[in-house]
Amino acid sequence: MATAEATIRTAAEPKSGIWSWITTVDHKRIGIMYGVTALAFFLIGGIEALLIRIQLAKPENDFLSAEVYNQMFTMHGTTMIFLFAMPIFVALFNYIVPLQIGARDVAFPRLNALSYWIFLLGGLFLNASFLFGAAPNAGWFGYAPLTSTTYSPGLNIDFWAVGLQILGVSSIMGGVNFITTIINLRAPGMTLMRMPLFTWMTFVTSFLLITALPVLAVGLFFLSFDRFYGTNFYVANAGGEPILWQHLFWIFGHPEVYILILPAFGIISDVLPTFARKPLFGYALVVYSGVLIAFISWGVWAHHMFATGLGPIADSFFAITTMIVGIPTGVKIFNWLATLWGGKIKFTTAMLFAIGLIPLFTMGGVSGMHHASPPADLQQTDTYYVVAHFHYVILGGVAMGIFSGIYYWFPKITGKFLDETLGKWHFWLFVIGVNLTFFPMHFAGLLGMPRRTFTYSAELNLQTYNMIETIGGFVTAIATLVFIWNVVRSLRKGEAAGANPWGAHTLEWATTSPPPEYNFAELPEIRSREPLWDHPEDYDAQAQIVTHEIHMPSPSFWPLLTAIGVTVTFGLMMTKLWWPPLIGLAWTAIAVMNWAYEPASKH
């Protein structure tokens, strides 16, 4: 890498050592921190799942007490959604999106670091509840009035409400950052309709983040105020309305699941063309259908409430919107099939996971369509049929996208390949495990097994299904261990990867693996959607010469201090006094003031 006459200007601070990581504002390092932290939480959530499955392996089991089981299923859901799935996509948004649009970093690098530190502290805060023997225990959806102090007098729900508030701040900040980055920092010639699909779906997801998380925040504020300061938003016999919680939670909750799936759709929309060696079929329609799904996702929330008796008009409205949202989703599936059609398909591990999303997510979509019909849902809701549905869309959709992205971009991030043989073992064990666990649940649910039950009667005759499901859980666990082993081993002695080992078509492959701190020295004007395929002569990663000064943002410790302030502010609400949070607020204000007066680039 020639760095002729010019210099890259950053503050003269060390590039290695823990202080450099604590103060980093580099999107690539922040992406790595998000990724490692999210994977750690994935393992914790996975252990919680295994404990659940051991308890349910036989009826009337006493492996876990009722209270511990209830904590396990609550934390499993909360951890997997808020501490694994959302942050792991943010890891990829962080690392990959600036590269895909030809930018040097995100629009607000310090805000980016803040988002990470708040995520880490929020995740630790939530799990600290275990140290008090008071992990949240009212489900990841925490319905009122069970979550009121009357029926949940301990610290469990305090930790839950406060923990999620903290995490929400991180997501909203991230959304603002990525929207600004994508609108403002695209390389010249990269119109919106030339952006890679992963960046497009990041863009759409970011809008969902900044609009949906505030709704959850409002719901949680009402809950927190009910619990800490004696209000009665959800208390029925004081004139409050418990069902308000459900509306607020699901108005957030449904866009939330699209926040989970759209990035996965974006990833495979980039991976499938690469390994089919032809462009994405129907680019514009894949983009528009993603946007449409995001819009429609605001109008379907009450399909989570079909058994609450909303009345025939409301039921019909939400049945219609819920079924309609399946149509743009189907459009994507067919466009992906058409992308593969006539291609030259290479079955790398990244491609296997991308292909695997198609049938598995469609199965989840099918059971979702069944739920969309309120009368049918009256039997299905709150049973294992729903558990089957959402695990197929999450494991068969979200997780497949995540693993595809990891295998695809690992060489770019580390300069080494993940081992393909281990990768294929991971893929097949994962697919077998997921199907063994969740396919029988369709039957168990319709044969009378409700959800969120720490045990079930032997008279229901559902032990065989449950035993198979538990075995599947262990197969998935083994798959995960294979994956971890693959990562560890490949980091140490993986095969070296060049700038564009897959022969892909988007900009992140036009720089070295891993990229230099400044990503690209120069970028020619973008002239197509597949610049590396259409104009390969313009993009030679090895010939990058830095010919002018490059200003990079300087490291800063104010984001970490601000994150501590935010955590302390919310955490001190648990004292149930009005003034301790003000201490946290003062700390946060001081940190923010210092941050504001610190120049973004120290020279």
Next chain:
Amino acid sequence: MSFLSRTLPRTLAVASIAMLAALWAGCAGDYPQSTFSPVTELGVRINELFASLFWWTMLVLVIVFVLLVYILIRFRSRPGVEPKKFYGNNLAEIGWTLGPAMIVVILLVPTVRTIFYTYEEPPEDALVVEAVGHQWWWEFRYPQLGIITANEMHLPVGRPVDIRLSSADVIHNWWVPRLGGKRYNYPIAARPQGAPEPKNYERISFTVNEPGQYSGQCAEFCGESHALMRMMVVAESPEEFDAWVQGMKAPANAVPAAGTLEEQGYNAFLRVGCTACHAVAGTPAMGRLGPDLTGIGSRWKIGAGLLPNTAEHLAKWIRNSAEVKPGSKMLAFPNITDEDMTAIIAYLQSLR
């Protein structure tokens, strides 16, 4: 490598089909809470709708699967073959948008029809049962008949039933799969004067067509022992139902004959504090915090479907219900003497 790319996928395909067949065969077995054998028109209509949803969506799933398998075989990478670059096809886009859209319309018609059916007002002469959820047991009140019971609901076959749902504490969910769908038991604030009648979201109505015992349980997470909040619906002929009602209104054994063990038990029952929470029709015991115990002797189980109704289990329950039902709000009674306990149990078992 050939194992992973050839043998394994093919073995899996065969194994999946075998597993599917095995699971389907499982449907023929005995599943007391199966949704596939409804005994009400409500349940039958729901299943007909589900069948429609199932087969139309299966069509889409099969199309996707078949296309995918064909594609993966036909277009796998082969030396010398270069893919043609094409970017889209408007006709295809229109096709696979309109096709699913048509299926959606086809599914919405019976959906909306059945929605309105599930909200139909039951007839004026329907039997009203108020199902009140408690942590973690079911209270069943029959306001037209003046009786209250718990956990075991008797219903006459062939007569419309109007179940009005509510909760004394958190949200519960009344579900007896063979009778049809489920609905939330919602904690309704005390109604002010002149408030309108219960709205739609607080009821479920149906007519049971076949006598039998139909088990159910709470289907909304309601706290520690949510999994142990079970119930049994006993559907019987109108004559048997009337006999049951009479037995509940004026139980023959409510106040046992003097000098019997049951009378000893009755006195102990009144003395040790049971009446603070429990009631037995025909006695001074009128506590409403816990399940009504009229007819407890013939109930199918005790503890809301948790334990067999035997002397040994009754004793265990009374001494410390929280040991078998975590979080149970019934106080423990460790200090009842063995003699008193035997007598109390004899009394309870005589309440039939």
